[in-house]
Amino acid sequence: MLTRLDPGLKQKASEAMPPRAVVIGAGLGGLASAMRLGARGYQVIVLDRLDGPGGRGSAIWENGHRFDLGPTIVTVPQIFRGLWAACGRDFDAEVDLRPLDPFYEIRWPDGSRFAARKDSDAMRAEVARLSPMDVAGYDTFLKDSERRYWFGFEDLGRRSMHRFPDLLKVLPKFAWLRADRSVYGHAARRVKDERLRMALSFHPLFIGGDPFNVTSMYTLVSHLEKEFGVHYAMGGVDAIARAMVKAIEDQGGQVIQNAEVDEILLDKGRARGVRLTTGEILTAKVVVSNADAGHTYDRLLRNDRRKRWTPQKLKRSRWSMGLFVWYFGTRNTKDLWPEVGHHTILNGPRYKGLVRDIFINGHLSDDMSLYVHRPSVTDPSVAPEGGDTFYALSPVPHLGHDDPVDWTEAAEGYRQKVQKVLEDQLLPGLGDHLTASTVFTPETFRDRYLSPHGSGFSIEPRILQSAWFRPHNVSEEAEGLYLVGAGTHPGAGLPGVISSAEVLDSLVPDPETVAER
Known part of the structure; x- marks a missing residue:
């Protein structure tokens, strides 16, 4: 992996060389795209x-603690196995996945808990413990989830949706599956207990969606978890990213860090390369952007007329929520909190009201719900001996609302509120054991990842911002330009971004064809 641009790369490739493909961004979608294009013979x-690969899935180190910055779980591992196989490699020989049981534990202010597991009988027992009358409704919900999985993930999510006629063909199926109904609305039709309604509907928050407005197609996540389990990659998602870099380099490709693209260069409507912020130019036959779709169209193509993704259209789009993440390390705590597992979700006193404040009102509430990651119970390498590594994530409004939060002023006060919630509900005595502390706010996401409005997951996956309505994997703004990652079809989350590279692979012509252009 290179940390600076090789001057030789600025030169136009020789006619004898394979056609060059430039990928903007070393997030998992960009790395997966590079692997697939490299396997097909592209340079x-x-x-x-x-300064390191992985994008939102990268890691940082502080006082002996490794903090996984973004995604913490792997679902649908066959997506990764298929990617590795396309490159003639064995994913399981290069990445150590560990199944988690339970997947996560949900806790409510009244002291009740719900442990999500793969075993069907164990899950029914959890449902029955909270609400015996809802077991039959839960079984029906799982059947609903499976139907949506086969249609929404294995069908639509594995192929391009850039042609409007393709959307027209599937509209009857959308109607039959009641895609107009929200995830929460669908869960509420199947179970009566409000705690179970939350447990079956919160998953869109993992990909930046409002459960009360995102299409019920996303109930498919419940089937994903149940069918394939939830896994942790030893070394974190950062280890997956580094394994991807090795695969790219073994193909003869290059991953160059500390190299920021300032503009995609077009010539007569065709992408011809990129200009870096340093002024250096790289020519290419194919350009793939793993940058946020909003950043790609609003910034990287700022000097070219856009037909569909104009500044006005992007301004009208709904963006996913922001994220406040506190990364912290502790000492002498290995045996201190024995009931706290790998993943815990702490619910605040409100569900619908809090979500509305985050997505609709743009208001930073005094109450909060937290997603707590404690990888050290599975992976001792993340913390010094006897210690723990954590992160606590709180969904918050993005920066695009009226009167956005000034996080330079609010961050420390909010972190203290997060710490108090943790000490009161999960980690008593936490403050006496802290050894490391880092905070990411929506402003960090804006500045580090160039995410519009500091949103955590790009464009929100509402029904009219999904499939054909979402930024396409093949750009309509320029020939030879392709998009992958969370802001494109099929959407955010590890399965989504890896699948976007699979879709890309079906769209990019063979190197021999591209070389003639």
Whole structure:
């Protein structure tokens, strides 16, 4: 992995060389795209502005603690196995996945708990413990989830949706599956207990969606978890990213860090390369952007007329919520909190009201719900001996609302509120054991990942911002330009971004065809 641009890369490739593909961004979608294009014979160069690969899935270190910055779980591992197989490699020989049981534990202010597991009988027992009358409704919900999985993930999510006629063909199926109904609305039709309604509907928050407005197609996540389990990659998602870099380099490709793309260069409507912030130019036959779709169209193509993704359209779009994440390390705590597992979700006193404040009102509430990650119970390498590594994530409004939060002023006060919730509900005595502390706010996401409005997951996956309505994997703004990652089809989350590279692979012509252009 290179940390600076090789001067030789600025030169136009020789006619005898394979056609060059430039990938903007070393997030998992960009790395997966580079692997697939490299396997097909392209000369691939990945350019990334950060100092290490992985994008939101990268890691940082502080006082002996490794903090996984973004995604913490792997679902649908066959998506990764298929990617590795396309490159003639064995994913399981290069990445150590560990199944988690339970997947996570949900806790409510009244002291009740719900442990999500793979075993069907164990899950029914959890449902029955909270609400015996809802067991039959839960079984029906799972059947609903499976139907949506086969249609929404294995069908639509694995193929391009850039042609409007393709959308027209599937509209009857959308109607039959009641895609107009929200995830929460669908869960509420199946179970009566409000705690179970939350447990079956919160998953869109993992990909930046409002459960009360996102299409019920996303109930498919419940089937994903149940069918394939929830896994942790030893070394974190950062270990997956580094394994991807090795695969790219073994193909002869290059991943260059500390190299920020300032503009995608077009010639007569066709992408011809990129200009870096340093002024250096790389020519290419194919350009793939793993940058946020909003950043790609609003910034990287700022000097070219856009037909569909104009500044006005992007301004009208709904964006996912922001994230406040406190990364912290502790000492002498290995045996201190024995009931706290790998993942815990702490619910605040409100569900619908809090979600509305975050997504609709743009208001930073005094109450909060937290997603707490404690990887050290599975992976001792993340913390010094006897210690723990955590992160606590709180969904918050993005920066695009009226009167956005000034996080330079609010961050420390909010962190203290997070710490108090943790000490009161999960980690008593936490303050006496802290050894490391780092905070990411929506402003960090804006500045580090160039995410519009500091949103955590790009464009929100509402029904009219999904499938054909979402930024396409093949750009309609320029020939030879392709998009992958959370802001494109099929959407955010590890399965989504890896699948976006699979869709890309079906759209990019063979190197021999591209070389003639």
